[in-house]
Amino acid sequence: MNFLIIGDVVGKSGVEKLQKELPNLIKKNNIDFCIVNGENSANGKGLRKQEYDKIKACGADVITMGNHVYYRKEMASEYINFKDLLIPANITNLNGNNNVVKEKNDKKIGIINLIGKAEMGDILEKNTSDPFKCILSQIEEVKKAGADYIFIDFHAEATAEKIAMGYFLDGKVTCVFGTHTHVATADETILSNGTAYITDIGMTGPKDSVIGLKKEVALKRFVEGAYAKYECSQNEAFLNGLIVTTDDLTHMPVSIDRINTVSYTHLRAHET
Numbered sequence: 001m002n003f004l005i006i007g008d009v010v011g012k013s014g015v016e017k018l019q020k021e022l023p024n025l026i027k028k029n030n031i032d033f034c035i036v037n038g039e040n041s042a043n044g045k046g047l048r049k050q051e052y053d054k055i056k057a058c059g060a061d062v063i064t065m066g067n068h069v070y071y072r073k074e075m076a077s078e079y080i081n082f083k084d085l086l087i088p089a090n091i092t093n094l095n096g097n098n099n100v101v102k103e104k105n106d107k108k109i110g111i112i113n114l115i116g117k118a119e120m121g122d123i124l125e126k127n128t129s130d131p132f133k134c135i136l137s138q139i140e141e142v143k144k145a146g147a148d149y150i151f152i153d154f155h156a157e158a159t160a161e162k163i164a165m166g167y168f169l170d171g172k173v174t175c176v177f178g179t180h181t182h183v184a185t186a187d188e189t190i191l192s193n194g195t196a197y198i199t200d201i202g203m204t205g206p207k208d209s210v211i212g213l214k215k216e217v218a219l220k221r222f223v224e225g226a227y228a229k230y231e232c233s234q235n236e237a238f239l240n241g242l243i244v245t246t247d248d249l250t251h252m253p254v255s256i257d258r259i260n261t262v263s264y265t266h267l268r269a270h271e272t
Contacts, residue, residue, distance in 0.1 A: 001105060001248060003151070004031040007240040008066070008179055010040040010205025010212035010232065015054055017237035018204055021261055022058045029243055033104050034059050035111060037153060037179045038085075039066040040205070044212050044232035052082050061102055062086065064113045066155035066180055067124055069094060088115035088155060090134040092127055099138050101145040107248075109149045110142030114165075116156025116180075131156075132168060139172060148251050149174040156180055159199055166197040174253060175244050177201055182211035184240045188256045196253035202240025207262060209233035238262035 004025060009018055018036070026034060038060075041051035046068040055063055062084045069079065069087045079085055079096045089098035089112060099112040114131050115124070135152065142150055150173040156162050162178040169176050171193030178185070184202030191197050203212060210218035212232055220228040241259035246252060 001032040001246050002030050003244045004034045005242040006036040007201035008037045008040050008203045010203050011044050013234050013237040014205035015041050019058045021239050026059050033061050035062050036060040038063040039068045062111045064153040086113035088113050089138050090129040090131050099142050101142050101147050107148045108146045110147030111151045112138045114154050116161045118158035118161045152176045154178050162199045170195045190253050194252045196244045196256045201242050204239040205237050206233035206235045207238045208235045
């Protein structure tokens, strides 16, 4: 089977890029199942029904989330009603779906959403349980539901925590993919016991930005040390993703490949 995973969709431009690119990517690569992290799609923070509908309509089978399910609690009460939307299993004080098992091509695919503790901020660190302990019970749940494949979205800041999770789950799941930092890493691999792994998929969002934030706002914060309200950039977007291909008999990965659809139209504009 061919699995497509899309990095954090950021803001309006990210959603529009997904709508434009995802159907073609699915068709071109004979994708059987698609997972999209949508936790930044509502102007950079959280997800609303309108973004959920758009992401599902263009081909996502499951949408995963991250830290903004906590910071935008006004949305959280609705999340449990969104079919195929997952929130991190180890956030301790929110109700929602933490895993799901979906059937495609006579195979059952389990997806689990998890969040890191290291460097995620005091509020989240106080309101999350140990991801390494939590994930084992989540895996048992999807196995009991008959999952042939298991994919883990580990939404975390610290590279070391993500790599450690990859080794911890090596041989137990099909794929561990990191999200949250919005910068794709070049370490995609199949670990020694067969699990596909990448530290971070990257993002689907505005290219001319600081991980989705307006660059002027980011520079004011870093250069001047001044407070500047978060503003999501809205310029031309790119798409980061991952394709994992598995053996239909063993259910183990045989390849893992990054996707980056960045373009350089601003350079062509300077040439004219």
